[in-house]
Amino acid sequence: MIQTTSTLYEKLYRSIATIDSSQSSQLVSVTTEIEEVKPLAFYQAGNTFKGERFYWSSADRSFTLVGIGEACKIESNEEGFQLTQKQWGELLNHAEIDNVTNASGTGPVAFGGFAFDPYKQASATWSDFPNSSTVVPRFLLTKSGTKYFITINALLSPEDSTDLYYQELVNQCTTLLEKEFEQSSEPQLIQQEEVAPEEWKRIVRETTEEIKAGKLGKVVLAREMIATFSSDIYIASLLNTLQEQQHQSYVFAYERGDSCFVGATPERLVKLEERELLSTCLAGTIARGETVEEDRYLGNQLLQDNKNLQEHEFVVNMIKAAVETCCHDVDVPDHPVLYPLRNLQHLYTPVRGKLYNGYTILDIVKQLHPTPALGGYPIKESIEFIREKEPFHRGWYASPIGWFDARDNGEFAVAIRSALITHNQAVLFSGCGIVEDSHPEAEYEETAIKFLPMLHALGGSQ
Numbered sequence: 001m002i003q004t005t006s007t008l009y010e011k012l013y014r015s016i017a018t019i020d021s022s023q024s025s026q027l028v029s030v031t032t033e034i035e036e037v038k039p040l041a042f043y044q045a046g047n048t049f050k051g052e053r054f055y056w057s058s059a060d061r062s063f064t065l066v067g068i069g070e071a072c073k074i075e076s077n078e079e080g081f082q083l084t085q086k087q088w089g090e091l092l093n094h095a096e097i098d099n100v101t102n103a104s105g106t107g108p109v110a111f112g113g114f115a116f117d118p119y120k121q122a123s124a125t126w127s128d129f130p131n132s133s134t135v136v137p138r139f140l141l142t143k144s145g146t147k148y149f150i151t152i153n154a155l156l157s158p159e160d161s162t163d164l165y166y167q168e169l170v171n172q173c174t175t176l177l178e179k180e181f182e183q184s185s186e187p188q189l190i191q192q193e194e195v196a197p198e199e200w201k202r203i204v205r206e207t208t209e210e211i212k213a214g215k216l217g218k219v220v221l222a223r224e225m226i227a228t229f230s231s232d233i234y235i236a237s238l239l240n241t242l243q244e245q246q247h248q249s250y251v252f253a254y255e256r257g258d259s260c261f262v263g264a265t266p267e268r269l270v271k272l273e274e275r276e277l278l279s280t281c282l283a284g285t286i287a288r289g290e291t292v293e294e295d296r297y298l299g300n301q302l303l304q305d306n307k308n309l310q311e312h313e314f315v316v317n318m319i320k321a322a323v324e325t326c327c328h329d330v331d332v333p334d335h336p337v338l339y340p341l342r343n344l345q346h347l348y349t350p351v352r353g354k355l356y357n358g359y360t361i362l363d364i365v366k367q368l369h370p371t372p373a374l375g376g377y378p379i380k381e382s383i384e385f386i387r388e389k390e391p392f393h394r395g396w397y398a399s400p401i402g403w404f405d406a407r408d409n410g411e412f413a414v415a416i417r418s419a420l421i422t423h424n425q426a427v428l429f430s431g432c433g434i435v436e437d438s439h440p441e442a443e444y445e446e447t448a449i450k451f452l453p454m455l456h457a458l459g460g461s462q
Helices: 005-017 039-049 082-092 162-178 197-210 235-245 290-302 306-324 361-368 379-389 440-458
Strands: 028-033 051-058 062-066 074-075 096-098 109-114 133-138 139-144 147-156 189-194 220-228 251-255 260-267 266-273 276-289 327-331 337-340 343-354 401-403 410-414 418-422 425-434
Touching: 005 147, 005 162, 039 051, 039 062, 039 139, 039 162, 039 235, 039 276, 051 276, 062 109, 074 082, 082 109, 082 133, 082 361, 109 251, 109 410, 147 162, 197 220, 197 251, 197 343, 197 379, 197 425, 220 306, 220 379, 220 440, 235 251, 235 337, 235 361, 235 440, 251 343, 260 290, 260 440, 266 361, 266 401, 276 290, 276 306, 276 361, 276 440, 290 306, 290 337, 290 425, 306 343, 306 361, 361 401, 361 410, 418 440
Parallel strands: 028 096
Antiparallel strands: 028 147, 051 062, 051 251, 062 139, 074 133, 109 133, 109 401, 139 147, 189 220, 220 425, 251 260, 260 418, 266 276, 266 410, 276 343, 327 343, 337 343, 401 410, 418 425
């Protein structure tokens, strides 16, 4: 049943009044179903919380989360998986939750991500982002199919003035729900620079020699592009453009401080709903054709290309092994199929299973990250090679980003086809898998193609 916001506020007031005075702090979370609210309008209306917003839209656009403000956060400059799980459990143990819906992604929901390599020396580029960061938003809009839900989360201490806190929450929530989305004009691209492309090609050649010597099986190497614009980039408008242009991709944004990590990634890491697990093997890439015939020809080439098939098999074997440590009834198809996007097509294999009791989605994320599609194989050796040779800090690029709720549902994607936005500058990232017969110029061209989704959305060209 759809309820009015006045009902939501009544539930909030009652929940605040019941907090346990013996607790140093306690999460209060209330949820209700509401009439349709445009997710991007909700995000844009939260501009006064800039630096404390997130956005997540599923690849089929049937599910969207928008978080505004921070009720609480869990952050660390260590690896972060265990700390996040521990503090999340402690938070829920004492929480006052009023959520009668059965919808995933409602009630207390945590959103965040983890650095690709927490042991790489920090860089100024990613100074706003710790190695792990997870936020429970103050206000959460959930779109699930044709239904819409609003959740208010508040972390209260006994000494807080509950009446003042309640009124502030009501006023802020009302403002967020009343705004309409306005597409802003795009700033003009004034400079576009690829960072050290010749050095990157040299590293590719060095990598193939290491692989031929039997020291490595595969290494994923990434590179950067820096785009500068005439004025600040409007994140809500960029998200709108990405959703229009990049079908079959997750669209995400996570703001910390003055920066926003944003992207449109086709690659699911893991989805968990009612203990049913789905992971995605997405490795092996070729361009789309300009005609149906050319597109079909390129797709067939990809399905028969030994280099791409080898790269894909590395990923499938690793993900299958990782999933089997936490799941039973694991199912993996024998052969990949094509996964077409606007600019690219990939080899795709799904992996399904049923999660054992006692495990959570964060256990799976820790097992799966980094996959050979983003790191290489063997895992330990390839990550050490990337740490030493790659001439920049990936930060959260190629890392898990996503959400989980109090019912152990959640979903994480791999943060590729992405950029770090800071005011009027965007740092774009692109990578590809290097194996024994890789050629530097061909790999360079593949990474150039992978820059295109984000570059086009920003208004640039390649």
